[in-house]
Amino acid sequence: MTFKSILFKKEEEFDPSQQEPKFFADLNLNLIVDEITKTKEAYDLKPFFYHSLKSVDNITYRQKILKDIEQEDVFGALKEFESAMNAVKSGLEKVEKLSCKYQKERWFLDSVDLYCYGVVKLHSSLSSLTVNSEGLLSFSSYLESYIASDKFKEMLEHTKILKQGLDEVKYTLFIKENKIRVENYKNEEDYGKTILEVFERFRQFDVEDFKAEFHKSEYANHIEIEILKCVAKLNRALFDDLEGYCLTYENFIDEYIKKFNKEVQFYISYLEYIKPLEDLQLRFCYPQTVQSKNDIQNQEGFDMALGHKLAKEDRAVVSNDFYLKGKERIIIVTGPNQGGKTTFARAFGQIHFLASLGLKVPGSKAKLLLFDNIFTHFEKEESIQTLIGKLENDLVRIKDILEKATDRSIVIMNEIFSSTSLHDALFLAQQVLKEIIEADSLCVFVTFLDALTELSDKIVSMTSTVKDDDVSLRTYKIIRRQADGIAYAISIAKKHSLTYECLIDRLKRN
Template identity: 25%
Template structure:
């Protein structure tokens, strides 16, 4: 059984991005449900789609789900039992033992139930997208085939035979120190055993409840470890079915190569759409703008965003209030084209520099995932890769030191990138003195302009923003550097970005005053320095 992918086409082009990018941009929290199913190295969101055809294909699938939310939830519910089957593969000692047979019965039954559930759901809802239409045709074809009808008949036959055993009596010989020494099956019955009330229960098989995407999944697991039970016990049970050996062997031979991987892959893809739909629906309830982005040619290397925002900021606000009052989420505009492709972003500490940087990366990834983007309007060129260079933790710098590690990371990123890549730098090269940080940052920005990279560099190095534009005269290409800042002298925490020179020393003075650490505030003396100048006149007290 093979399903068409709801994510990829046969000729899709893609590029794996580093898993750290997803973490740096805060997308791991949004897709936590997806990460609970598949390893982070195989995440759908880690594979950047590079062709418009595939993106449009996904947009249409998502549109079907947004028009009929029950369609998505019913498809997920129909496949809910599949996730448990990962642990049922290749557990038997050999193909003919009883455990392998029962294991295979569970797999075949889950496949039948899943196909029937998919068939019922896909026929019930109106479907317009190419991806879901192809899935619908594949399911209809499979469920109408004689092989599917034969599978159901064979399963019912084996299930009926296995149901004949209702109970098994096991005898245990004890050692002199009263430990179980020998266990054998002594009787197999076709009726359930009634336990005398005088004896207490010492072991049982229980239902283990696990949460998966909000649903309760029940899988029956014995309290003892099956590996510690002599396989001869299972063989003894199999002996009770010796008259049905041919039926069992035929069942195993016919279905031992049945493949559940297509169902698991389909479940993973549906989970991606579910997480994406839930994100979009939450933003809609908050009254925040979203749009289908206009895709530009990759060679344009452009991005035009109107009223964009960071989705993580929106969700943080949502956790503290039921509805967002006006302007509680600041919306911003940005234009990246021939006039500006490298942005040096400065502003107050905790003023939103990282939030803006993350938002630009989120929107680029969402656009290439085929999703709605958090903006009122968006036109975006596809990137061939996305790189983040955020400050590293001290624990990651044992060998090289923090600065050395950051320099090594940037060198790796720089050589992997092209003029169609997007680089996002967050307080990079801050693990050393101010002058050293400035010098290294200047070298990095100059190299980025030479290579014609698209880059957003948020930094506390105001001198870099003030002087980097001079590099436009050194390399006269189509990658211009501009300074943008968050806030202004009147409202340094406005969280609005605009083109302009950094706030510089006057901002630093405002910050000191805000936190009560100016000379006057700390000493209680009158103002002894000229506003905006760095030289203080110290008073000597005798």
């Protein structure tokens, strides 16, 4: 088993300079990915989050790795490794910046030491923890042979010897007037201890230290450097050894290990992003990705971007279900405004897209289409164009979508034609839906046009809902229901005691 990448099992066309997909902004996936990668900019992870996997194999490869990493101890081991690698990086930056040879060499040594420690620690963690995924197992065996290599063993040993040698160096400075004499330490007594002992008899209870914290400037001043040179002279053999060491191990970081550390951040950053949501008891699951559209479903899903925002504000997040069985392909969402319709449509798209990245998705259970593309068209309110110009422009874009959409595409339309006359809107929407039905794409179609739901048996109707006892409160629940608007009207009537029963009852007392 040779290890190549923790993100791809099979070679797949992957463009590292990939740009954000077109549908990202409509689905708020841009917000999600921005947030996920916010603290990891150095790794340039975004292209990975833009790239939908094309094969189930690769999806499964990632899902299994993620399942492993999800375990607290594995996650912790990887985080620890990351921080070791970060420390190595900043150590090497010091090597670049500093000018004093003895300082550069020490930073280099410490960087190698951190690297070796990090690698060894990661290996021992991975081999002692339960890891089942092909990806991590193969990486682990790669590490095993790396650590067992003579080159690494020699480096480790040499590092240890030098570290120990330097740790043992102890020198004294005798300062008088403007002179400093540097010598090796000869067991002179700690005078502070002597003083404390002399006055120990007065101690009533421990008192806090009153020590100065010295400003930690990054650079040693010239006196310090002079002293360091003297110390190097006092320990010549040690410092000669250090010099040779630095030349020997100039490129000590293994390329695959470096790549692994970068790529594994894809999983780590995602898990860190969904943690607050999971803490709120929101469900996530590993979806089954399928080629067939006969049984598409997701239970207790939600819009992750909104969920993340609400979680920060400590507000409740509402989850929704959807399913499409047999011939069903299109969900038409109607109902009161601000009732969560757009959110529902976004969630549908997000969940499918995240599944294609090989990640866990919102929901307790999910069976999702392995799509070839996602197309979205969201009505944008602000526009400087004339209505006709806008409509034309919209239609051009929609036509483009309809031409590209296949029977494995996902099409999400949100409130299109809402600025057109009702008659025109109905006509246009019907035409668009016919095309989608023809193409046999999966589709979520958010609209105010109730009548559209009758168009085909491929269409299912879902509506946003309000609380029965108070219509001013929205539940943000989107449920499968005929779009007749009556339930909504009845609840208002009830509130004003104007339903049949209410009226009979009231009239009795009159």
